[in-house]
Amino acid sequence: MCGIVGYTGSGAKQAAPILLDSLSKLEYRGYDSAGMAVYDDETKSIQFQKTVGRLKGLYDRTHGGADLKGTCGIGHTRWATHGEPTEVNAHPHLNSKQTIAVVHNGIIENYLRWRKRLQDKGYIFKSDTDTEVIVQMLDYYYDGDPLKTITTVMQRLEGSYALGILFSDHAGEIYAARKDSPLIVGKADDAAFIASDVPAILSYTRNVYYMENEEVARLTPGAVEFFNIDEEPVQKEAVTVSWDIHAAEKGGYEYFMLKEIHEEPKAVSDTLNPRIRDGHVVIDELNMTDEEIRGIHKLFIVACGSAYHAGVTGKYVMEGLARIPVEVDIASEFRYRDPIIEEGDYVIIISQSGETADSLAALREAKKRGARTLGIINVVGSSIAREADNVMYTWAGPEIAVATTKAYQTQLIAMYLLSIRFAKARGKIDDAQEKALIDDLKALPEQIRMQLASKADIQKFANRYLAAEHVFFIGRGIDYAISLEGSLKLKEISYVHSEAYPAGELKHGTISLIEDGRLVVAVLTQPNLIKKEISNIVEVKSRGAFVMAVTTVGNTEVEKTADYVVYVPKTNPYFVNSLAVVPLQLFGYYVAIGRGLDVDKPRNLAKSVTVE
Ligand code: M6R
Numbered sequence: 001m002c003g004i005v006g007y008t009g010s011g012a013k014q015a016a017p018i019l020l021d022s023l024s025k026l027e028y029r030g031y032d033s034a035g036m037a038v039y040d041d042e043t044k045s046i047q048f049q050k051t052v053g054r055l056k057g058l059y060d061r062t063h064g065g066a067d068l069k070g071t072c073g074i075g076h077t078r079w080a081t082h083g084e085p086t087e088v089n090a091h092p093h094l095n096s097k098q099t100i101a102v103v104h105n106g107i108i109e110n111y112l113r114w115r116k117r118l119q120d121k122g123y124i125f126k127s128d129t130d131t132e133v134i135v136q137m138l139d140y141y142y143d144g145d146p147l148k149t150i151t152t153v154m155q156r157l158e159g160s161y162a163l164g165i166l167f168s169d170h171a172g173e174i175y176a177a178r179k180d181s182p183l184i185v186g187k188a189d190d191a192a193f194i195a196s197d198v199p200a201i202l203s204y205t206r207n208v209y210y211m212e213n214e215e216v217a218r219l220t221p222g223a224v225e226f227f228n229i230d231e232e233p234v235q236k237e238a239v240t241v242s243w244d245i246h247a248a249e250k251g252g253y254e255y256f257m258l259k260e261i262h263e264e265p266k267a268v269s270d271t272l273n274p275r276i277r278d279g280h281v282v283i284d285e286l287n288m289t290d291e292e293i294r295g296i297h298k299l300f301i302v303a304c305g306s307a308y309h310a311g312v313t314g315k316y317v318m319e320g321l322a323r324i325p326v327e328v329d330i331a332s333e334f335r336y337r338d339p340i341i342e343e344g345d346y347v348i349i350i351s352q353s354g355e356t357a358d359s360l361a362a363l364r365e366a367k368k369r370g371a372r373t374l375g376i377i378n379v380v381g382s383s384i385a386r387e388a389d390n391v392m393y394t395w396a397g398p399e400i401a402v403a404t405t406k407a408y409q410t411q412l413i414a415m416y417l418l419s420i421r422f423a424k425a426r427g428k429i430d431d432a433q434e435k436a437l438i439d440d441l442k443a444l445p446e447q448i449r450m451q452l453a454s455k456a457d458i459q460k461f462a463n464r465y466l467a468a469e470h471v472f473f474i475g476r477g478i479d480y481a482i483s484l485e486g487s488l489k490l491k492e493i494s495y496v497h498s499e500a501y502p503a504g505e506l507k508h509g510t511i512s513l514i515e516d517g518r519l520v521v522a523v524l525t526q527p528n529l530i531k532k533e534i535s536n537i538v539e540v541k542s543r544g545a546f547v548m549a550v551t552t553v554g555n556t557e558v559e560k561t562a563d564y565v566v567y568v569p570k571t572n573p574y575f576v577n578s579l580a581v582v583p584l585q586l587f588g589y590y591v592a593i594g595r596g597l598d599v600d601k602p603r604n605l606a607k608s609v610t611v612e
Contacts (some may be wrong), residue, residue: 001079001606002091002105003029004183005200006164006174008072009191010221016065019075022193022200023055028256028400029196030606031077032085034058036065037092037101038073039171046101046168050090071221072172074164074194076103079606082111083128092166093132095139096124099168102138104131105196106160106181107611114156134163142167146175150216151229154179160357160610162211164194176217181610182355182382185209185217185224187238192219197379197608198241199398207238210381239381255599257401257493261585262452265445267406268578270395271413272441279435281420285392286374293425297344299326300371302334302362304609306404306488307350307411312481314348314415317574321429321437322422331358332612334365341369348374348418352399352407353608354382361612363387376414378407392418401600402607403493405585408485409448412578416441419574440572444579447569451582454566458583461548461564462590468496468519472510472540473584474503475523476533482523482550482577486584493602494592503536516544521584522562523550525576530555537561550580 003026007018019036035050036058047068051057055077062068076091083089092101108114111130114137119125123136137153146167160180167173176183176194186193188205194217195201198208211217214229226234253259275283299318301311308330315326329339331349335358341347347366351359354377363384366373375388378396385391394410420437423429429437465471471490473483480502487500501510503522514520520540524533530551537547538561549562552570559565568579592599 001029001608001610003031003077003196003200004074004103004105004162004164004194005196006074006176006194006219007191008172008174008219008221010071011190013071014065014069015071015073016062016068018204019073020055020059020065021203022195023075023077025199026077026196027055028402028600028607029077029079030402030601031079033078033080033087033090034076035090035092036062036068036073036075037094037166038068038070039166039168040070041171042069044168044171046094046098046166048092048094048101050087052085052087052090072166072174074101074103074166074174081107081611082130089127089129091131093127093129093135095135097139100135100138100142101166102131102135103164104134105162105610108133108157108161109159110157130159134161138165144169146170146173147216147218147227147231150175150177151231154214154216154229162196172220174219176211176219178211178215179213180357180360180383182608183211185211185219187224188222190222192221192224194219199400202241206241208241209236209238255401257403257405257589257599260399260401260406261582261589263397264406264409264582265448267396267410268413268448269445271410272417275417276438276442279438281417281424281434281438283392283417283421285390286421287390290425293422295344296324296346296422297342299324300334300339300341300345300347300366301326301328301350302331302347302359302366303350304331304356304358306408306485307352307359309481309485309488310408310411310415311350312484313412313478313577314419316478316481317415317419318422320574321419322426323428324422324426329362331356331362335361339365339369341366341371343370345371346374347371348376349384349388350376350411351384352378352396352404352411354379354384355608355610357610357612360384360387376411378410402602402605403489403588403599408581409578413441416575437572440575443571444575447571447579448582450569451579455586458566458586459590462587463594465519466591466594470513471496471498471519471521472506472514473498473500473521473523474506474533474536475500476503476529477526478573478577479523479526479529479533482580482584483521485581486521486523486587489585489588490591492605493588493599494595494597495603496591503533506536507539511539511543514540514543514545518545519548520545521548521550523580524555524558525550525552525568525580526573530558534558534561550583552576
């Protein structure tokens with residue numbers, strides 16, 4: 001999704017090179033065009049530049065930013081929603097006098113109404129974007145007071161926005177505003193920054209303010225002020241970001257995705273260890289007594305994409321261990337399906353970014369219906385983290401690659417921990433069983449490392465399938481949940497069409513797509529289901545499929561049927577996803593690499609999906 005940045009400084013440092021650097025740290029969000037606007041102190045005017053395609057184009061066109069002179073500016077990477085990725089549609093958008101410039105992330109829902117109104121008053125629109133209406137509205141209401149004008153416009157906008165705004169008659173000032181799209185403000189001694197995400201400004205400052213909905217910020221070199229929509233000052237505390245910029249850099253790996261896969265053991269330990277105390281699972285942040293846990297009637301797990309897949313696994317583990325009924329929902333469905341939520345229901349929202357628009361809306365819907373809510377979130381201070389009743393952070397660290405790997409792993413860990421905690425409180429497991437489960441959890445980081453050690457074999461196998469057009473993933477129970485994630489990893493970065501099916505369901509239609517040489521990836525780790533799935537493998541084999549199987553060490557009978565077998569170490573079957581997903585992540589990665597694709601920035605995708 002779009003990324004916005006802004007910089008204002010008092011020294012000799014030029015804004016444009018800093019904006020380019022900050023935008024480069026947001027590339028992971030996905031974009032198709034980019035632009036910057038800088039206030040030029042000599043001409044006393046706003047200068048801007050835009051390009052379609054990669055940031056490199058903007059860099060070249062401005063000679064690394066040198067051509068845009070000035071110490072105060074805003075920048076943008078655009079992920080097209082309204083209108084094609086063209087230079088005209090790229091941000092910043094300016095009013096016709098070029099005295100106001102705006103960068104925007106989000107979607108303005110009532111833009112057509114306002115566009116028409118302003119056109120009737122003689123305003124001429126150049127782009128197809130919803131954003132242009134914002135700058136024209138600012139122009140229409142502007143009376144020399146930026147704060148008053150911005151809040152006036154905010155009161156008339158419907159939808160979501162994070163905004164960076166320059167007014168040419170307020171040199172050195174950046175205005176920022178937010179509603180339902182992420183925006184942070186950074187402060188250094190002689191400078192101030194805005195950004196969609198922390199990595200963009202981490203090389204310059206660690207002092208970060210998280211903007212709340214319907215707040216406005218005024219930034220001047222070394223100072224930031226905040227106001228609510230009624231223009232009243234708001235006091236805010238800065239948060240010191242503890243993680244290092246190196247955590248958001250590639251550290252010698254060719255792609256962030258491979259680096260992040262290698263960080264899985266640490267991410268798992270960091271999420272797990274603080275919640276194991278004296279041999280018990282302790283999740284303080286749940287803020288729930290055993291009695292309250294026993295009072296839960298039903299759980300809803302709501303999320304999108306891979307986070308949803310972690311939720312599907314969570315359902316099997318939670319129902320198996322704690323015997324609480326669980327419904328797993330895709331957030332974009334949940335929010336509109338009029339869900340039946342009753343007293344004693346508990347809603348868990350899983351999200352790496354904590355900003356996914358559908359997941360945030362689902363959270364609000366659940367709260368509106370009276371449910372107690374928990375966010376399982378990776379980005380500290382994100383919208384869902386702030387709005388959920390309680391938040392359980394996953395400690396994966398910054399995840400940059402669009403395809404999630406380590407954050408997904410930590411979401412699994414969070415689900416395991418919750419399941420154990422709930423099972424214990426409900427008397428479904430005793431101390432000895434809890435200990436055995438914890439021992440298995442503690443072994444996971446080392447077992448993931450063992451999986452990573454055989455990545456060369458996976459690469460060799462992947463190289464045989466670079467030309468594959470369709471791949472099917474099958475599994476039963478938790479193995480089906482693993483298949484969902486394996487299939488998504490492959491298709492999102494390699495563009496190979498792939499689908500995941502419950503293994504027993506294939507013969508109800510999809511098996512007609514199995515033909516000679518078709519690759520079928522069968523995940524079979526669940527002891528009670530292995531024999532059943534071997535029969536499904538036989539079914540596809542007899543129609544010509546080539547079968548890669550992922551199974552647990554010791555299941556040698558699988559070799560008799562599958563063509564290629566990947567073994568994962570033994571663990572409790574509830575936790576096997578954490579191990580079995582690793583070769584599937586690597587498989588997707590190496591197929592994409594072999595096809596010469598940009599693994600970290602797959603086409604059409606964004607890291608954080610902040611629009612509906
Ligand atoms: O930030 P979130 O976890 O809410 O994102 C949800 C999905 O967009 C995300 O998991 C997506 O499916 C992954 N990028 C896939 O790798």
